[in-house]
Amino acid sequence: MPLVTTGELVTRAAEARSAVAAFNIITLEHVEAVIAGAESTGAPVVLQVSENAVKFRYGRLLPLARAAVAAAERAAVPVALHLDHVQSDDLLRQAQAAGFSSVMYDAARLPYAENLAATRAAADWAHAQGLWIEAELGEVGGKNGEPPLDAHAPGARTDPAQARAFVADSGVDALAVAIGSSHAMTTRTATLDHDLLKRLTATLDVPLVLHGSSGVPDDELTAAVAGGITKVNVGTALNQAMTGAIRTFLADHPEAVDSRKYLSVGREAMAGAVARIIGVLAGGGTLRTRPSA
Numbered sequence: 001m002p003l004v005t006t007g008e009l010v011t012r013a014a015e016a017r018s019a020v021a022a023f024n025i026i027t028l029e030h031v032e033a034v035i036a037g038a039e040s041t042g043a044p045v046v047l048q049v050s051e052n053a054v055k056f057r058y059g060r061l062l063p064l065a066r067a068a069v070a071a072a073e074r075a076a077v078p079v080a081l082h083l084d085h086v087q088s089d090d091l092l093r094q095a096q097a098a099g100f101s102s103v104m105y106d107a108a109r110l111p112y113a114e115n116l117a118a119t120r121a122a123a124d125w126a127h128a129q130g131l132w133i134e135a136e137l138g139e140v141g142g143k144n145g146e147p148p149l150d151a152h153a154p155g156a157r158t159d160p161a162q163a164r165a166f167v168a169d170s171g172v173d174a175l176a177v178a179i180g181s182s183h184a185m186t187t188r189t190a191t192l193d194h195d196l197l198k199r200l201t202a203t204l205d206v207p208l209v210l211h212g213s214s215g216v217p218d219d220e221l222t223a224a225v226a227g228g229i230t231k232v233n234v235g236t237a238l239n240q241a242m243t244g245a246i247r248t249f250l251a252d253h254p255e256a257v258d259s260r261k262y263l264s265v266g267r268e269a270m271a272g273a274v275a276r277i278i279g280v281l282a283g284g285g286t287l288r289t290r291p292s293a
Helices: 006-015 028-041 051-056 062-072 112-128 160-170 194-203 218-226 236-252 259-282
Strands: 020-024 045-050 079-086 102-105 132-137 174-177 208-210 229-234
Touching: 006 020, 006 079, 006 132, 006 229, 020 028, 020 079, 020 259, 028 045, 028 062, 028 236, 028 259, 045 051, 045 062, 051 079, 062 079, 102 112, 112 132, 112 160, 132 160, 160 174, 160 194, 174 229, 194 208, 194 218, 218 229, 218 259, 229 236, 229 259, 236 259
Parallel strands: 020 045, 020 229, 045 079, 079 102, 102 132, 132 174, 174 208, 208 229
Antiparallel strands: none
């Protein structure tokens, strides 16, 4: 079916008091696995390409983006394409032509005033192109090789009053909030601040996004969706599934040299992870297009 927009999926999720799952993709196997997992549950899904993934692909956005668009157009469920954690204005300006309907502009590393100014400029440009834009306030660490954030550090979490001013002054369509998760976690030990989430939900009138969800236990994810999170980003969990499956396959088949053999195992493992995570989010009311098979 044709690509849908991220804004459409998130808006529908917010109206239904549910959440849409968004998975970061790096290879074609990631693309196929995310779509297969979503199709197995009947749920819509967002394919996300991060700036780091673009750097891995020799700095070229189009090859992976075009593969994602082609796969999405043949999917049995609605699929949107999102450009994630963009810090480069040059990359931001490639989004629409590459098939993306949305972008997460990441200036959260900057002091508040600079973050606001950069995000305002990005939002003005994005809206002029018809793009939906997400930003981040607070510190969801673990990006670019840095260690996972101490989510209890002073100033790490999103302040509701500051967030309200930031959303109003920047004009963003959604806000990624720091409530206790961290990017690149390989253990599922994050504890979310649900009281803070409740206050953010009551204060803000834009959809809220949870980054670093791979490190969040199932019950915490379900509670986050019930508490107002409407977009849940997942990346590391797919890489763990793929790498673990390939390691096991190669250990059991040391003679293997055909990459299709182990990549298919990795792809299947990622599809299973996608379906499992969507199932977990369903406990909080995940948006569906048809009943599960």
